[in-house]
Amino acid sequence: MLLLGYTYVGYPLLLLLLQPVSGDRTEPHDGGHFPSVTMVVAVHNEASIIAEKVQNCRGIQYPGEFTCLFVSDSTDGTDSVLESETDGQISLLTLPERRGKSYALNRAMEQVDSDVVIFSDANTMYEPSAVSELVAPLADDRIGCVTGKLELRTLDGTSGEGLYWQYELSLRRLEQSLGTTVSVNGGVLAIRADEFEPLPEGVLVDDLVIALRQLRRGRNVQYQESAIATERTPSGIDDEFTRRVRIGAGNYQVLWRLAGTLFPSRALPAIQFLSHKVLRWLGPWMLTSILLSSLLLALLEPSVPTFAIVGTQVIGYAFALIGMKSRVARSLPVFRIPAYFVSMNVALALGCFHSLRGTDNRLWTVTPRE
Template structure:
């Protein structure tokens, strides 16, 4: 029985982190081969491009809570986006800000900007208020501390010419003003690659809050207790049968925090929201959802189970030490956790050893945050209202 538990846990972990991405690569390769064969048999000429239709109206909606230190930069960035002024607006939904954020928005005289203030009630309440009242057919969602490349909006909205597309995720690039190489960058690049290949299947399972867009007509009111709105909104659209795609050319930039305690808390909050989301998108748990269900189980559900799977693999391995193979697997697991400990202690200051220990530490703390988030979910102790993440004061621009 210990052997069964060990292999179930090990294979589930290998699938979610390695086999699932490989399956996406294989599916993309097979799809390309079949497409080429179909063109050869039919004599279809290569497409030279699709004639673009009229640009849709776009509303950029930003939920803001005490963002006085960056809201002016956000407005300047938003108004500089390459999109027709008569088809673009910026809606700042203030969630009871007390630091002067509202006054700074009101100082902006550009008629494309409007403020929607209300008492503090959480980001979900802001979106429930601002998205339905937006004037644009397409609603672009972003965070106050996220700066968007000028051509991103045009690249995103072109996907909505396909009536089957309900949401489009942009590419978020994280940067650290004091470190060129940091733990989250490698993992974020890995996640972005998976999203890109999921997008080619029309099934990106969750967006990043920094940059994504939806058809306003597809938005449905969220329960006020919703914790991870940027995960639930596109998943509901996917569940309803629309495609959720990824546009790697639409780029936004966001600074990471140096406060690792708050970063751990942010991850735990997201994890609690992830478990909460299961009751909001039940259709994606069923095989009738097709590839979307496969992606949801492989990319998300098994990831959320990773802390339990890691513990199960280690515990089961302890009962299998009469075999050399299992003594080796136990040594490999303990060695990995030793690397994580070294990463936490900061023994190595540079080089490959520093990178290996940092990645191990990041992986372990990420899964520890998932475990904490699950406990908060069980206790229903995670509040929906969010606190802004502390950022390093800097003049660095990206």
């Protein structure tokens, strides 16, 4: 129980306590760094949104050379839209078969000859100044990659930023004030092109692998809050749950297969990685052990305190179930918060099982865009 409490409460408090000791270690950047940039967008069956993404790329205001490379294995007409838009700024690499996002990114990087590459997604729309803001910190050799601020919107255009996402962004700010973060968004991520290493084929969380490689080298990962992008997220809890199962499988894949080669080499990023990532991935098993041990204790030593501990958990899970089943109930924080917390941990657990079974999750299932 203490470890679970540290994961969600103790770690943020630790970051807060460290603030006055270290001061804000984020280095200012003058914004005069304008290397050539290629935005790489891996797409699969994004016909409903690809034209908007192309126009978003054209609307980027960047003083240096800026191009967009779309790499596609689509079968729904996405390629036809992209072919009609190709010019000096927009280009298309068509893949003959679908072998997953990491394969697509590796193939795309063979075509990139710019100084910096930005990885983005079809449903991630950049503010006009976002590329300039994202690239500026890379003028500092101590910074290995840069991630921006992702603002979430549901499909109807309303804010999708719930309490959890605000909590996550707060953690990134606190981590960044210490000099580096360990959490990045694959839709708004910049790295020097000559430092990209081919991704292991089949890896599910390519953005995390890219960031951890930089931390392993002793570089920092910068959270650049002024580099703003908007992403449309599924409004249905089922779609969100499916997405999180896949992310969970990718997280455990990193833990099982790659942690030994990607674990940060310095103390601070190592603590951040353990606290912000690994312990959270272990959350389902902590919750299960707490519930089972509480039930066992209540059976062996029945008392008001032991029954209260069990009862509190049962009520919490009941509220979560109501929140997951009822859209009306989910509008209330008392149901929405436990529903999100429990569904997130159930998704992690299922992702773990997929990872252990070796289920082939290389291929993205596109969530509804409209």
